[in-house]
Amino acid sequence: MNIKTLGAAVPESAWFKSSYSGGEGGECVEVAAAGGAVHVRDSKTAAGPALTVGPEAWAGFLAMAVERLD
Template sequence: MNDKMPDSPLSNMVWFKSSYSSGEGGQCVEVATAGGAVHVRDSKIPAGPNIAVSPKAWAGLVALAVADGG
């Protein structure tokens, strides 16, 4: 009997940090795509929770941030 849980497709996600992030810490988010969604997490807590949004919702958020000078 194998009591090891199979890897979730989400456990192998490749995360990307914003190009605006410095290597000095601070307030950064990371994103990854998997399962038809964009996943967002706090870069300071990589093992912590993440939220998943649709690609359309993510595109809207990015467009809003860019329009606001983000």
Template sequence: MSVQRTKGAVPEAAWFKSSYSTGNGGECVEVAAILGRVLVRDSKNPSGPVVEVEAEAWADFVGLAASS
């Protein structure tokens, strides 16, 4: 896992929010899948830090979150 500040490194069209995001100002993240990696950022601060994880690690995380 790495944390980086990326500005313009990933096209805005690559980012998406959860279908559970209501747009009412709640806590929300956006993700982008790029070359076997998943990038995660705060949707309220898109120019802020980006967390990068391997796609497999992201899939494991989502699976655990969904089973909770």
């Protein structure tokens, strides 16, 4: 896992907001799959740091999150 500022490494068009982000704009997470990794950032600070994980780690995180929702 890495936390770093990505700059131009991930194109803006690759980012999308979580479907669970509220419409008020206060708690938005954006995700991008690029360069063989999954990048996660806070939409309020798009130029700030992003969390970068491998696809397997991201899939494991999503599986755990879905289990907790059930």
